[in-house]
Amino acid sequence: MVFLTRIVLCIAERKAPRKFRRGxxxxxxxxxxxxxxxxxxxxxxxxxxxxxxxxxxxxxxxxxxxxxxxxxxxxxxxxxxxxxxxxxxxxxxxxxxxLKLIADIGLVGFPNAGKSTLLKAISHAQPKIASYPFTTIKPNIGVLEYPDYRQITMADLPGLIEGAHANIGLGHSFMKHVERTKLLLFVVDIEGFQLSPKHKHRSCVETVLLLNKEVELYREDLLDKPAVLAVNKMDVTGAQQRWQEIRDTLKHLKDAVNDFSEELRPSRTLEFWDIFCISAKNDPSSVLKLRCELRHILDIVAEQSKDDKELQLLHQINSKIAQKGPDVV
Known part of the structure; x- marks a missing residue:
């Protein structure tokens, strides 16, 4: 027995195999x-x-x-x-x-949209940032801290791409981490996205529609979550002009979706609570405004959730009373 115990202890002290040391x-x-x-x-x-x-x-x-x-x-x-x-x-x-991460806000976007840059600018997280697709290959969590000590958590996920539902790119494997978030923050590049010279260039509006479609194909009920859109990289040349051209389309996406090809159209379009123009890298004031509004929206969502639970409880009580029937005197 002593000999066997020593063997167990020696095994326990060995380092874990490399495949289990990925972090x-x-x-x-x-x-x-x-x-x-x-x-x-x-x-x-x-x-x-x-x-x-x-x-x-x-x-x-x-x-x-x-x-x-x-x-x-x-x-x-x-x-x-x-x-x-x-x-x-x-x-x-x-x-x-x-494992499904718990965070208040989930960042959703194409690669290189600036999600990691935004997470770094808006919180204390230190994600890896570079100018090539799929910099983020694992979820990162940042904490937004406010002067009154309120804390909000934000999860940065690897970028979705067109065809993720068919396992193209990193697929949908990481999308499970947005299932338990309270709010989805979609981040898109004002200049659109092109994965490589072999792929089509997608405009800003087209990337929004494709993100909408990929989320829908993963789990349609995620579209019921409150969603906010952040149009990033507004500091690039010509960004303001592009924004003026697409502003009305993004604000009335449901009405404009039929103007796009069938391969881009989701069955059900998102309705954003608000749309923000930001430069996560070079405009701290735009990030600060987004930071404040995210807290405000989460507070509204929490209050609505509380009211819904109270209403549901009231319906349950009334249903039980109805089942018992009127009191007999």
Missing amino acids: FIDSLRLHVRGGAGGNGLPRYGGIGGKGGDIYVEAKEGDLNVDGKRVLVARGGAGGCPSTQFLGLRGQSHSIILD
């Missing part, structure tokens, strides 16, 4: 197997003990409920007359644990 893992595949049931004793009719179950238990951190347990593999039944007093094997299968 950020949001999906983990595990093979689990419940314990085998114990054999019974036919001579005396004794029934064997049940094999051990395997549970996954939540710990304090980025999780729903601390201490919540989920059964992932049942132990085998103990030996009994129907099994010739032989214990049964436990369940054996593979499970996938997915």
Whole structure:
């Protein structure tokens, strides 16, 4: 026993394999197997003990409920007359644990739209920033801190591209991290986007429509979340003129969507709470305005959510009263 214990300790002290030292893992595949049931004793009719179950238990951190347990593999039944007093094997299968980040705001946009630059300018995050696509290959979290100590979290996700639903580029694998956000902040380049010379150049409005479409193809109910649009890089030459040309289209996207080709059109268009023109890199005042408005919108969303919950509770109470019928005197 002492010898075996030493072996275990030596193994524990070894460094983890390189594939597990990547810094950020949001999906983990595990093979689990419940314990085998114990054999019974036919001579005396004794029934064997049940094999051990395997549970996954939540710990304090980025999780729903601390201490919540989920059964992932049942132990085998103990030996009994129907099994010739032989214990049964436990369940054996593979499970996938997915981490979904919790943030108040999720940044959605094409590569090089300036999401990471905005996150750095608006919070204390230090994401990697460069002038080539897919700089961000894993989610980054920034914290917006206000003078009254209010804190708002913002998640920067890898860039979507046209065809992400078909696994082009980085696909949709990271989109799960916006499922638990309260607000979606779409960031687009005023000059549009072109992944490479082999790909079509998409205008600013076309990128908005394509982002809308990709989010819809991932999960349509994400379009029910409050959304804000930030048109970035307004410091480039000719940006103001381009904005004047597309302003009305972006503000009335639902009415203008039929003017675009079918490959660009989503089935359901987003309705933005507000649209902001910013330069995340060179105009701190525009970022400050966006920062203040994001807080204001989140406060409105929180208040509406509270009212909806109270209304839902009231309907439940009235429904129970109706089911009981009038009091008999």
